[in-house]
Amino acid sequence: MNLSSLTMLLAESAAVMLAAPLVVGTVHLVKARFQNRRGASIVQPYWALASLLRKEMTVPEHSSWVFRFVPYVVLATTIVLAVVVPSAGIGAWPAAASNIFLVAALATLGSVFLALGGMDTGSTFGNMGANREMTLVALAEPALLIVLATLAFFAGSANLDGIVAFFAAAPWRASMLMALPTLLALLLVVLAENARYPVDNPATHLELTMVHEAMVLEYSGPYLAALEYASALRLTAFGSLFMNIVFPFGIATVGTGVEMLAVGVLSLVLKLGFFALLIGSLESLLVKMRFYRMQEYFTLAFLIAFAGAVLAFAHTF
Amino acid sequence: MSKTIVELCRDHGLPSGESGSASLSRDVLAARVYDLVEAGAPLVLLYATDERAAARGFVVHAAVQAADGLLTLESALPAEDPRYPSITRLVMAAHWFERLMHDQFGVIAEGHPDFRRLMHHENMPAGTHPLRKDFAWNTKLPVADEPSPMHRVEGKGVYEIPVGPIHAGIIEPGHFRFNVRGERILSLEGKLFFTHKGVEKLVEGKMPEEAMRFVERVSGDMVVGHTLAYAQAVERVTGTIPSARAKALRVLWNELERLTAHLFDMGNMPGNGTGFSFMAAQGFRMVEELRRMHAMLVGHRFLRGAIVLGGAHDVSTESQEQILATLAETERDLKEVLNIAFTNDGLMDRFETTGVLSEAAARAYGARGPAARASRVATDLRAELPYAAYATHAPEIVTEKAGDVAARFRVRARECAESLRLIRAVLEELPEGAPAVPLEGGTGSAYGWNEAWRGAVVDWVALDAKGRIERLVITDPSFMNWPLFGEIGPGNIVPDFPLCNKSLSLSYSGTDL
Numbered sequence: 001m002n003l004s005s006l007t008m009l010l011a012e013s014a015a016v017m018l019a020a021p022l023v024v025g026t027v028h029l030v031k032a033r034f035q036n037r038r039g040a041s042i043v044q045p046y047w048a049l050a051s052l053l054r055k056e057m058t059v060p061e062h063s064s065w066v067f068r069f070v071p072y073v074v075l076a077t078t079i080v081l082a083v084v085v086p087s088a089g090i091g092a093w094p095a096a097a098s099n100i101f102l103v104a105a106l107a108t109l110g111s112v113f114l115a116l117g118g119m120d121t122g123s124t125f126g127n128m129g130a131n132r133e134m135t136l137v138a139l140a141e142p143a144l145l146i147v148l149a150t151l152a153f154f155a156g157s158a159n160l161d162g163i164v165a166f167f168a169a170a171p172w173r174a175s176m177l178m179a180l181p182t183l184l185a186l187l188l189v190v191l192a193e194n195a196r197y198p199v200d201n202p203a204t205h206l207e208l209t210m211v212h213e214a215m216v217l218e219y220s221g222p223y224l225a226a227l228e229y230a231s232a233l234r235l236t237a238f239g240s241l242f243m244n245i246v247f248p249f250g251i252a253t254v255g256t257g258v259e260m261l262a263v264g265v266l267s268l269v270l271k272l273g274f275f276a277l278l279i280g281s282l283e284s285l286l287v288k289m290r291f292y293r294m295q296e297y298f299t300l301a302f303l304i305a306f307a308g309a310v311l312a313f314a315h316t317f
Numbered sequence: 318m319s320k321t322i323v324e325l326c327r328d329h330g331l332p333s334g335e336s337g338s339a340s341l342s343r344d345v346l347a348a349r350v351y352d353l354v355e356a357g358a359p360l361v362l363l364y365a366t367d368e369r370a371a372a373r374g375f376v377v378h379a380a381v382q383a384a385d386g387l388l389t390l391e392s393a394l395p396a397e398d399p400r401y402p403s404i405t406r407l408v409m410a411a412h413w414f415e416r417l418m419h420d421q422f423g424v425i426a427e428g429h430p431d432f433r434r435l436m437h438h439e440n441m442p443a444g445t446h447p448l449r450k451d452f453a454w455n456t457k458l459p460v461a462d463e464p465s466p467m468h469r470v471e472g473k474g475v476y477e478i479p480v481g482p483i484h485a486g487i488i489e490p491g492h493f494r495f496n497v498r499g500e501r502i503l504s505l506e507g508k509l510f511f512t513h514k515g516v517e518k519l520v521e522g523k524m525p526e527e528a529m530r531f532v533e534r535v536s537g538d539m540v541v542g543h544t545l546a547y548a549q550a551v552e553r554v555t556g557t558i559p560s561a562r563a564k565a566l567r568v569l570w571n572e573l574e575r576l577t578a579h580l581f582d583m584g585n586m587p588g589n590g591t592g593f594s595f596m597a598a599q600g601f602r603m604v605e606e607l608r609r610m611h612a613m614l615v616g617h618r619f620l621r622g623a624i625v626l627g628g629a630h631d632v633s634t635e636s637q638e639q640i641l642a643t644l645a646e647t648e649r650d651l652k653e654v655l656n657i658a659f660t661n662d663g664l665m666d667r668f669e670t671t672g673v674l675s676e677a678a679a680r681a682y683g684a685r686g687p688a689a690r691a692s693r694v695a696t697d698l699r700a701e702l703p704y705a706a707y708a709t710h711a712p713e714i715v716t717e718k719a720g721d722v723a724a725r726f727r728v729r730a731r732e733c734a735e736s737l738r739l740i741r742a743v744l745e746e747l748p749e750g751a752p753a754v755p756l757e758g759g760t761g762s763a764y765g766w767n768e769a770w771r772g773a774v775v776d777w778v779a780l781d782a783k784g785r786i787e788r789l790v791i792t793d794p795s796f797m798n799w800p801l802f803g804e805i806g807p808g809n810i811v812p813d814f815p816l817c818n819k820s821l822s823l824s825y826s827g828t829d830l
Contacts, residue, residue, distance in 0.1 A: 201592040204589075204592060205485040206589070209812040285595075286593075286663060289667075292500070
């Protein structure tokens with residue numbers, strides 16, 4: 001029996017969506033271990049989400065429909081992002097839609113709505129966080145697009161599936177060296193897009209330093225659960241994209257045997273575990289940068305991405 | 318170098334020099350205080366007393382630090398017209414004291430540039446002056462709505478950020494008002510005094526031993542800092558002389574508290590200020606080990622009971638060995654951790670040039686402790702006016718030049734090394750004798766001071782004829798350092814404020830007695 005497009009779609013979407021809180025839990029555990037603490041169980045984020053879902057929801061008095069609309073948009077765009085990004089396998093139907101521009105647009109759409117939600121409450125922190133987020137998005141966008149365009153150029157396909165398929169076809173070949181700057185730039189962008197160190201501190205309790213957290217400060221109960229889950233899912237989606245390009249092993253393809261699906265899911269879990277280890281380690285070893293150094297960080301990301309693009313062109317001709 | 322009390326009095330035509338106090342007319346008080354401050358004797362304390370029972374009305378006392386003690390200039394104001402020309406116009410360090418004296422006693426500093434309420438919030442009815450003797454401590458006050466405005470900047474793109482008094486983290490309550498343009502701070506003001514306990518009022522009429530329990534609780538993390546200053550003030554009034562062993566033990570407890578608190582701050586500044594969690598994890602672990610040792614030594618993790626009136630808590634020979642063993646571990650770990658901190662470029666980048674306090678501002682505001690010493694102000698009461706066994710075990714005054722967060726971090730790191738040296742020196746030659754002597758009876762008034770880890774604590778205590786407390790004035794160094802925010806905040810960006818805040822490490826509770 002061969003793997004059908006629908007089975008693949010359902011299986012990989014379910015895997016990514018179920019694994020998302022686990023990725024966050026693993027990051028927390030890694031950080032705790034770096035601090036000589038035992039840390040909470042890696043399944044803790046599931047309990048946190050469950051308890052948020054049961055809690056009462058407080059909606060600020062002076063907020064409009066935008067505030068209530070935001071969690072749905074953010075959650076929806078992130079779910080679409082997670083579904084179209086190749087995770088356990090490639091070749092499933094939505095791959096046709098996983099154009100690099102769509103991915104960049106989905107990521108930005110989520111950020112924009114999150115910022116709107118922060119601003120809608122009229123609270124200073126929400127506005128401050130929204131201001132900062134928009135600054136960061138504007139700075140991150142050029143690097144993100146160049147990275148995706150370079151990958152597309154390498155693979156000769158603007159689809160993420162095509163890109164992953166290209167790397168999976170002959171992983172770690174010598175010419176891959178040419179893609180190293182692009183992959184490094186991708187990592188820098190992934191950190192920024194997910195409000196991680198050194199751009200933002202997801203664990204801070206200091207309102208004045210927050211970016212992502214400041215925008216969701218007024219949300220509570222199920223809305224907050226939706227936003228928290230969306231942010232975990234976004235991290236997982238970007239993580240599987242990054243890992244599938246860097247370690248393009250064990251990726252199932254539609255049309256091969258069903259047993260490949262198990263291999264694909266298992267290797268996805270391993271890859272995400274490694275990704276969480278990487279993020280947790282980075283956040284333990286790095287210091288958050290000054291906000292006014294952000295343009296330097298993104299300039300660096302842009303330059304590395306650009307160097308990667310130049311190398312890609314030079315390699316081809 | 319500052320002059321002795323006698324020299325200062327002679328040079329400035331002040332009466333009764335040897336007693337360390339001079340009575341002046343209210344018209345010349347500000348000018349004389351200014352002369353003394355200009356002559357190198359900084360203003361350390363400004364307080365009022367209600368002496369209407371002795372027909373002296375309200376008395377304003379200003380204490381300046383001379384080379385051999387504190388010189389007091391006082392001026393009696395008539396009860397029906399308690400006004401005097403403001404000292405703040407000439408001496409910046411007086412600005413919070415004068416606002417506080419007005420809230421407490423209704424004494425009016427005429428010409429004060431910013432005479433808003435300080436201790437009282439909007440809900441306190443006008444004309445309430447709780448430290449007057451005719452105000453009962455348990456008076457139920459109606460809830461008022463008096464104006465209590467904060468500074469405001471207006472202009473294109475300028476907006477206000479109100480923060481607190483309830484924060485996302487578990488810290489004490491304080492309200493901060495930022496006026497910013499983009500991320501740049503234009504002005505910054507704090508509104509504190511949310512934790513009023515009424516200590517100065519409650520201890521009135523109590524015996525000094527009973528008041529000790531209140532003094533221990535002024536600021537939970539600076540127990541020795543406060544109790545040592547208070548104990549020395551009471552002992553000076555009553556003529557009680559602690560034994561040589563007690564004096565040495567007091568140095569031990571004071572330095573242990575300094576070491577513990579500095580370790581905490583050195584973990585907190587990088588850990589919670591910049592998100593370098595490694596430092597918080599390691600710093601707080603070392604702090605915990607020391608606190609457990611404190612609990613074992615004196616029965617309290619924060620050293621309550623370490624200082625007693627007439628002496629100090631004793632340590633046995635086995636305990637001394639244990640202290641040395643624990644400190645050896647702390648020193649080894651600290652060196653390793655500091656090495657990692659100082660070689661971390663990201664961390665140093667966050668620290669350097671952030672929250673600069675100029676030397677001129679530090680002197681003008683009368684900044685205390687590590688904040689002052691990080692800005693070239695070599696002030697340390699342990700060396701300037703030695704007490705306990707500090708004359709024998711003199712500390713080196715640690716100063717840095719840059720005045721930024723990095724400088725405040727370095728001052729703490731170097732002071733830890735100095736505390737370790739002092740503790741070992743004290744334990745090496747701990748004198749024999751009783752750790753405490755009984756407190757004598759007595760009446761009168763005196764100062765007591767202590768260079769606590771946050772900076773100088775200066776207390777003034779007056780005992781009545783029955784030996785009960787007539788008035789107790791306590792100043793936590795935080796009271797002098799809180800206004801520094803207005804200086805170090807502007808020019809920085811909003812996300813760096815928590816780091817500036819942690820680098821000053823101030824107490825809300827100690828400020829709001």
